Amino acid sequence: xxxxxxxxxxxxxxxxxxxxxxxxxxxxxxxxxxxxxxxxxxxxxxxxxxxxxxxxxxxxxxxxxxxxxxxxxxxxxxxxxxxxxxxxxxxxxxxxxxxxxxxxxxxxxxxxxxxxxxxxxxxxxxxxxxxxxxxxxxxxxxxxxxxxxxxxxxxxxxxxxxxxxxxxxxxxxxxxxxxxxxxxxxxxxxxxxxxxxxxxxxxxxxxxxxxxxxxxxxxxxxxxxxxxxxxxxxxxxxxxxxxxxxxxxxxxxxxxxxxxxxxxxxxxxxxxxxxxxxxxxxxxxxxxxxxxxxxxxxxxx
Amino acid sequence: xxxxxxxxxxxxxxxxxxxxxxxxxxxxxxxxxxxxxxxxxxxxxxxxxxxxxxxxxxxxxxxxxxxxxxxxxxxxxxxxxxxxxxxxxxxxxxxxxxxxxxxxxxxxxxxxxxxxxxxxxxxxxxxxxxxxxxxxxxxxxxxxxxxxxxxxxxxxxxxxxxxxxxxxxxxxxxxxxxxxxxxxxxxxxxxxxxxxxxxxxxxxxxxxxxxxxxxxxxxxxxxxxxxxxxxxxxxxxxxxxxxxxxxxxxxxxxxxxxxxxx
Numbered sequence: 001x002x003x004x005x006x007x008x009x010x011x012x013x014x015x016x017x018x019x020x021x022x023x024x025x026x027x028x029x030x031x032x033x034x035x036x037x038x039x040x041x042x043x044x045x046x047x048x049x050x051x052x053x054x055x056x057x058x059x060x061x062x063x064x065x066x067x068x069x070x071x072x073x074x075x076x077x078x079x080x081x082x083x084x085x086x087x088x089x090x091x092x093x094x095x096x097x098x099x100x101x102x103x104x105x106x107x108x109x110x111x112x113x114x115x116x117x118x119x120x121x122x123x124x125x126x127x128x129x130x131x132x133x134x135x136x137x138x139x140x141x142x143x144x145x146x147x148x149x150x151x152x153x154x155x156x157x158x159x160x161x162x163x164x165x166x167x168x169x170x171x172x173x174x175x176x177x178x179x180x181x182x183x184x185x186x187x188x189x190x191x192x193x194x195x196x197x198x199x200x201x202x203x204x205x206x207x208x209x210x211x212x213x214x215x216x217x218x219x220x221x222x223x224x225x226x227x228x229x230x231x232x233x234x235x236x237x238x239x240x241x242x243x244x245x246x247x248x249x250x251x252x253x254x255x256x257x258x259x260x261x262x263x264x265x266x267x268x269x270x271x272x273x274x275x276x277x278x279x280x281x282x283x284x285x286x287x288x289x290x291x292x293x294x295x296x297x298x299x300x301x
Numbered sequence: 302x303x304x305x306x307x308x309x310x311x312x313x314x315x316x317x318x319x320x321x322x323x324x325x326x327x328x329x330x331x332x333x334x335x336x337x338x339x340x341x342x343x344x345x346x347x348x349x350x351x352x353x354x355x356x357x358x359x360x361x362x363x364x365x366x367x368x369x370x371x372x373x374x375x376x377x378x379x380x381x382x383x384x385x386x387x388x389x390x391x392x393x394x395x396x397x398x399x400x401x402x403x404x405x406x407x408x409x410x411x412x413x414x415x416x417x418x419x420x421x422x423x424x425x426x427x428x429x430x431x432x433x434x435x436x437x438x439x440x441x442x443x444x445x446x447x448x449x450x451x452x453x454x455x456x457x458x459x460x461x462x463x464x465x466x467x468x469x470x471x472x473x474x475x476x477x478x479x480x481x482x483x484x485x486x487x488x489x490x491x492x493x494x495x496x497x498x499x500x501x502x503x504x505x506x507x508x509x510x511x512x513x514x515x516x517x518x519x520x521x522x523x524x525x526x527x528x529x530x531x532x533x534x535x536x537x538x539x540x541x542x543x544x545x546x547x548x549x550x551x552x553x554x555x556x557x558x559x560x561x562x563x
Binding site: 021022023024028029031044050051052053056057058059060061063064065066068070073074075076079196215216265266267268269270271 | 305306307308345349350351352353354395493519520521522523524525526527529530531532533541542543544545546551
């Protein structure tokens with residue numbers, strides 16, 4: 001059985017990754033799962049300088065999912081290079097660093113500082129709904145996405161994944177803009193902007209008022225968008241949104257994803273990533289699938 | 302002994318209502334062997350509409366028998382579901398989480414424990430551990446009214462003063478009113494309760510030169526330090542994100558009151 005997938009020349013032992021922001025740099029969930037079993041660890045977003053993030057409350061539960069407005073709290077690239085990368089290098093898994101910024105210059109500074117680092121790919125977060133200073137605009141207007149992708153591609157030494165926002169009218173247009181600007185892959189979906197109101201206090205539950213929704217309740221939206229994006233572009237698509245099991249992951253692969261990421265479900269089941277790997281293998285055994293590539297995009301008109 | 306965090310199935314041993322909306326549940330789990338005062342577990346509701354573990358503090362442990370006691374208030378769907386569990390039921394738990402109170406630092410000191418409302422339960426295990434370590438312990442328990450849940454449990458391990466908001470029994474007022482009225486001597490305070498109480502304790506302990514350890518709470522998602530949902534402002538740069546934000550679930554929930562901006 002072959003579970004290996006290749007994205008932009010990088011070979012992953014299996015298509016299971018962690019969704020940025022739900023897994024830190026692997027230290028916390030390394031107590032629960034064997035990181036060597038994962039295709040890749042995608043880190044929490046890292047900026048050029050430390051970011052304090054948003055005020056609390058930052059998280060809220062909603063029907064079948066959750067809202068978060070962490071605001072990309074992170075220690076900045078210098079600490080990250082000294083601490084998080086060496087930690088991840090102890091494991092036999094690929095390292096994808098999620099990069100965030102408020103201006104194009106911020107992103108480019110992080111990308112440059114990562115140029116000599118032993119990381120396999122970069123994922124560019126242009127779609128966080130919880131940071132006000134304009135980062136989201138890069139991910140919501142096709143021409144802005146094209147522009148920032150082009151600039152990052154000029155500087156980046158590693159293959160670049162653009163992480164797309166679902167909070168757009170036409171996901172296919174966004175995927176095409178990323179591809180046209182030279183992106184090596186796209187990942188989707190980031191969280192869907194939501195809101196929760198406490199009817200007893202008559203107030204917003206989150207200090208940030210709005211937050212990004214994740215969890216099983218958003219999975220059908222994510223599958224649909226992965227399907228649309230993968231039919232719009234030739235570059236690989238990495239799918240995520242509510243994945244809890246091997247079956248969920250297979251659904252994304254069939255819709256056209258070349259790899260998948262487990263996000264909010266880590267909080268629900270800290271063993272989720274490893275269980276998704278096992279679940280994919282069980283499915284392949286059951287249907288006698290020799291090579292996982294047979295499944296990618298197998299459901300089409 | 303293996304200290305790794307785990308998610309596992311525990312068996313409910315007993316459940317009873319101590320006061321309106323306050324429930325007392327004993328569960329059987331090997332986590333009891335490595336659980337200490339001030340730490341907490343995450344309890345998962347079965348209803349798949351609700352996904353996240355509910356952080357609930359440890360009220361008491363029986364390490365030999367592998368039994369753990371949680372006393373919690375029903376607040377939403379999850380805790381209301383827990384209140385319906387009966388002996389023999391199973392529940393999924395995540396633990397042991399958080400850092401706990403520094404019991405060793407209390408050695409030879411006049412340590413006063415302060416619990417307010419649903420902050421009272423962790424004081425039972427804390428009083429027990431302190432007594433076992435040879436300390437004489439005073440607890441001041443602040444209640445809303447005369448439903449004095451866990452008072453008898455506290456009296457097994459400590460001298461107990463009671464404050465009630467409505468004055469129906471004990472000293473009318475809060476835990477600090479008791480300090481004044483009963484002239485209680487303290488050179489260390491360990492406390493858990495609502496934020497206004499903790500703020501008042503921080504101010505009181507600073508003014509009186511008393512070391513205070515306080516247990517904080519915040520809305521949590523992962524409970525293990527990954528999501529950065531439950532942070533509090535800190536005086537110094539935190540070791541994780543270097544931005545003066547400690548993670549309550551892993552760096553806390555117990556902090557030196559002087560280290561956190563509350």
